[in-house]
Amino acid sequence: MSLASPAQESRRKPSIEAIVALTRDSMGEVNRMILAMAGSNVALIPEIAEHLISSGGKRLRPMLTIASALACGYRGGDAHVKLAASVEFMHTATLLHDDVVDESDLRRGRKTARTIWGNQASVLVGDFLLGQAFKTMVEVGSLTALDILSRASAVIAEGEVWQLSASKKLTTTEADYLGVIEAKTAALFAAAAEVGPVIANAGPDLRAAMHAYGLNLGRAFQLADDVLDYRGSTAALGKNIGDDFREGKITLPVILAHARGSEAERRFWREALEENRNDDGALAEACRLLDRHGALEATVARARGFGDAAFRAASQLPRSEIREALLEVVEFSIDRIN
Structure with a gap:
């Protein structure tokens, strides 16, 4: 079922209210x-942990763990709760580390921990949270779930290093960038969704389906964020608009506009992103070039493609309210762009 179909476009605005209610x-x-x-x-x-935990995040990743477990028939224990809490701590630790690496001042509309307590404290508390996450995973007693989440943790760290090495480098290809977001963002979505059927003792087909759902949802979610950085709002994005541009991040819209641009336009991108000439005037010019070459719309189209893949994967779940809520999460993740 295509996310761009007329039938879906005529529906009410997608939200995460259903999955929030059901979990x-x-x-x-x-x-x-x-x-x-x-x-x-x-x-x-x-x-420090409370500062970030209470900052109003959607808690989407742990909700995926809860929802995927329930959708696959899990009942009567607390393994899904422990794994969901572990997933959220993995994500929170990544945010603390990200803000240090990116030198970010805002996270979800609030000052980042590093601006209040400093980089050293942020990194060390992130490490503590990771340790607590793995301790809690072990308590579940599922080696398979532990393997899935520990592998995801390693992949996420690899993605962070990969992104750092690509920072400010306009030689980054679209394939390279998609590899970065698969590691940095989509891997945790995939793991969060896959451990649900594992603890529910579902068959390999449902486990593979939920992995594919999470992976493609994560890809779509990140590409939507890339677009929002240039045409969203601070309230919707949870950080300053244009932060990716000012930090020299090479995201897919930039890669596409750079590839499609003239030599003079490529020079602009080099000066803005590689030489830090990224004031408000440069941001306005960047937005103009992105529009001129259809880079944002092309990124939206790719996000929709990944969303379609996630939709098809979750459609393999048994029919239930939880399944419908998981499908709506896909629509919501992309509809944020509109």
């Missing part, structure tokens, strides 16, 4: 566990 009870347990996992006799640890 509310379990997510309440997840949130209580997260607070407990963030506890420490070292006062700075819960202080």
Whole structure:
């Protein structure tokens, strides 16, 4: 089923309200566990963790773990809660590390931890959260789930290094960039969705389907974020508009506009991203060039393609309210662009 079909376009605006409602009870347990996992006799640890945990994120990744487990028939235990809390701690640790690497000042509309407590504290607390995540995974007792999430952690770290090496390099290809976002963003979405059927003892087909769902949802989600950085709002994005541009990040819209541009336009991109000539005037020019070459619309089209793949994968789940909610998450992730 295509995300761009007229039937879907005529529906109400997609949201995550359905998956929030259907996972509310379990997510309440997840949130209580997260607070407990963030506890420490070292006062700075819960202080920094609470700053980020309470900053209003959607908690989409742990919700995927809860929803995928329930959609595959998991009942009667707390393994899904423990794995969901672990997923959220993995994500939170990545955010703390990301903000240090990117020198970001805002996260979800609030000052980043590094601007308040410094880079060293942010990195070390991120490491603590990762440790707590793996400790909690072990408590579940599923070697398969532990393998999935530990592999994802390694892939995410690899993606971070890959992105750092590509920063400010306009020689980055579209294939390279898609590889970066698969590692840096989509890998955790895939793992979060795949561990659900594992603890539900579902068959290999559903496990493969949920992995594909999460992987393609993560790809689509990141490409939508790339577009929003140039034509969104601070409220919607949770950070300053144009932050990727100012940080010299080579995202897909830039790669496409650079490839399609004249030599003079390529020179502009080199000066802006490689030589840090990225003031508000340069950002306005960047937006003009992105529009001129259809780079944002092309990125949206690629996001929709990945969204279609995620939609098809989740459609293999047994029919249920949870399945419909997972399908709507795909639509929501891309509809944010509109």
